[in-house]
Amino acid sequence: MELNVVIILGLLVAITSCLEKPNIVILFADDLGWGDLGCYGHPTSTSPNLDKMAAEGLKFMNFYSTSPICSPSRASLLTGRYQVRTGMYPGALECGSIGGLPWNETTIAAQLKQAGYGTAIVGKWHLGVGREQQYLPTNYGFDYFLGLPYSHDMCPCYVCFYPQEACYDDCRPESTPCPLYENDKIIQQPADFLKLSETYSSAATGFIHQMAAKKKPFFLYMAFQHTHHPQFSSKMFTNSSIRGTFGDSLNEMDWQVGKIFDAIHGAGIAKNTFVFFTSDNGPSLFRGVRGGSAGPFRCGKGTTYEGGVRMPAIAWWPGRIAPGVTSELTATLDLFPTISNLVNIAVPTDRVIDGIDMSTVLFANTEGGRESLMYYPPNPTPSQGVFAIRYKEYKAHYYTAGTGLYPKYYPDPACNYTKNATHYDPPLLFNLNQDPGELNPLNTSGFPYKEIVDTINQIKIKFEAAVTWAEPEISKGVSNDSKPCAKPGCTPFPQCCTTNDIVPGTTRIIHPGLL
Ligand code: MG
Numbered sequence: 001m002e003l004n005v006v007i008i009l010g011l012l013v014a015i016t017s018c019l020e021k022p023n024i025v026i027l028f029a030d031d032l033g034w035g036d037l038g039c040y041g042h043p044t045s046t047s048p049n050l051d052k053m054a055a056e057g058l059k060f061m062n063f064y065s066t067s068p069i070c071s072p073s074r075a076s077l078l079t080g081r082y083q084v085r086t087g088m089y090p091g092a093l094e095c096g097s098i099g100g101l102p103w104n105e106t107t108i109a110a111q112l113k114q115a116g117y118g119t120a121i122v123g124k125w126h127l128g129v130g131r132e133q134q135y136l137p138t139n140y141g142f143d144y145f146l147g148l149p150y151s152h153d154m155c156p157c158y159v160c161f162y163p164q165e166a167c168y169d170d171c172r173p174e175s176t177p178c179p180l181y182e183n184d185k186i187i188q189q190p191a192d193f194l195k196l197s198e199t200y201s202s203a204a205t206g207f208i209h210q211m212a213a214k215k216k217p218f219f220l221y222m223a224f225q226h227t228h229h230p231q232f233s234s235k236m237f238t239n240s241s242i243r244g245t246f247g248d249s250l251n252e253m254d255w256q257v258g259k260i261f262d263a264i265h266g267a268g269i270a271k272n273t274f275v276f277f278t279s280d281n282g283p284s285l286f287r288g289v290r291g292g293s294a295g296p297f298r299c300g301k302g303t304t305y306e307g308g309v310r311m312p313a314i315a316w317w318p319g320r321i322a323p324g325v326t327s328e329l330t331a332t333l334d335l336f337p338t339i340s341n342l343v344n345i346a347v348p349t350d351r352v353i354d355g356i357d358m359s360t361v362l363f364a365n366t367e368g369g370r371e372s373l374m375y376y377p378p379n380p381t382p383s384q385g386v387f388a389i390r391y392k393e394y395k396a397h398y399y400t401a402g403t404g405l406y407p408k409y410y411p412d413p414a415c416n417y418t419k420n421a422t423h424y425d426p427p428l429l430f431n432l433n434q435d436p437g438e439l440n441p442l443n444t445s446g447f448p449y450k451e452i453v454d455t456i457n458q459i460k461i462k463f464e465a466a467v468t469w470a471e472p473e474i475s476k477g478v479s480n481d482s483k484p485c486a487k488p489g490c491t492p493f494p495q496c497c498t499t500n501d502i503v504p505g506t507t508r509i510i511h512p513g514l515l
Contacts, residue, residue, distance in 0.1 A: 037312055068309050106141075303401065
């Protein structure tokens with residue numbers, strides 16, 4: 001063969017492989033804090049699969065979610081937009097919520113479907129169900145859904161640990177039993193927590209193998225129930241960790257991560273698969289030893305201190321992402337434009353996308369992160385606006401507030417519910433590189449910090465002048481006819497909503513801690 005023909009063939013192979021669409025996997029933990037993983041320094045966690053992912057991939061030190069609670073954070077991840085633009089506020093959707101993610105929002109799944117991808121969500125959705133089940137994931141670009149539509153404490157909870165150990169509390173007895181959906185059908189109610197992780201990992205790995213066999217690029221959004229309250233695990237992981245029940249749950253989540261990596265390697269697609277791991281919000285510190293850890297950061301879930309929104313994050317793609325660590329400022333918002341650009345799909349131009357393309361951070365481990373980031377509380381209002389702004393290594397708090405998620409005896413009074421929203425003018429300024437625990441406000445009365453505050457004030461004014469707040473979907477309230485029920489119209493409601501003949505709760509045992 002002529003040399004130039006060989007060169008041309010080589011170029012064609014190179015071009016074809018460049019054009020091959022990468023598979024995209026997002027692994028999304030729930031209420032897992034920055035300090036919970038072994039690879040982020042926790043002394044008693046065992047998370048070998050995530051630790052391996054971190055060793056082989058890029059670990060983020062300054063990665064954020066947009067909210068310290070679930071629904072708004074998930075909306076931002078999937079749409080690349082702050083929650084005040086999508087209506088995913090105030091608070092989180094409940095069992096029976098009437099509202100949901102507006103249909104005109106475009107998700108990463110919808111983007112990738114346009115590009116010919118197979119798309120699946122396995123796990124927790126938490127962006128709505130609705131009276132007509134019109135807010136379930138299959139309405140937003142997902143071909144397949146297997147999972148719970150919200151947090152598993154938003155229903156009565158029964159058995160959490162093998163063989164018959166009760167969940168730590170009652171969760172929500174007024175709700176219908178936890179519904180496990182496949183697409184828009186309830187296939188199990190109540191969901192069996194002791195088998196749920198196995199069910200999820202079978203669905204996820206089955207989807208990966210199915211797509212690989214068809215040679216179809218895919219998007220898998222694996223949204224774990226772990227490590228949200230109440231902690232739970234199967235026989236394999238009950239009493240598996242010296243960290244206690246949180247450690248057992250984390251072990252089970254990590255096992256699911258390992259199953260997904262096994263499937264990716266087993267299908268021979270590792271070199272063409274981008275995997276990103278992060279969490280939706282900070283740890284439930286108010287659960288004590290049954291909650292997570294924010295590491296060096298202040299407060300946790302429910303607050304706009306760093307513990308509420310600074311997330312562990314790891315990017316993995318062998319051959320494309322070099323092992324390393326980045327301190328670039330990045331956020332869940334940035335996955336939407338980054339993934340869209342990666343597969344060459346234009347981002348919508350009829351709306352503001354708050355994310356930035358972080359490709360240079362991912363693929364060259366160089367600059368290219370954000371200059372600033374907005375922090376919104378769980379219940380944002382237009383009159384208060386953003387609670388804090390991150391700008392380079394600085395953070396300015398315009399408001400701080402504790403949350404009812406913390407008991408009054410919580411040792412840091414800044415986090416607990418007795419601390420009402422407090423306004424600061426000038427804002428409280430911290431240097432997060434030097435003071436990650438936000439304990440030492442800087443003197444902003446003169447040089448150099450007055451200038452930093454002036455700059456951040458200008459960013460705030462410009463940003464807020466341009467924000468259009470969507471109607472708050474979560475304020476639409478709840479109704480019984482929006483509560484998922486396998487036997488619509490049955491009595492006694494809601495206990496009768498089951499896929500079996502045993503009315504849950506009639507034989508339940510009470511956790512000794514509640515007696
Ligand atoms: Mg959460």
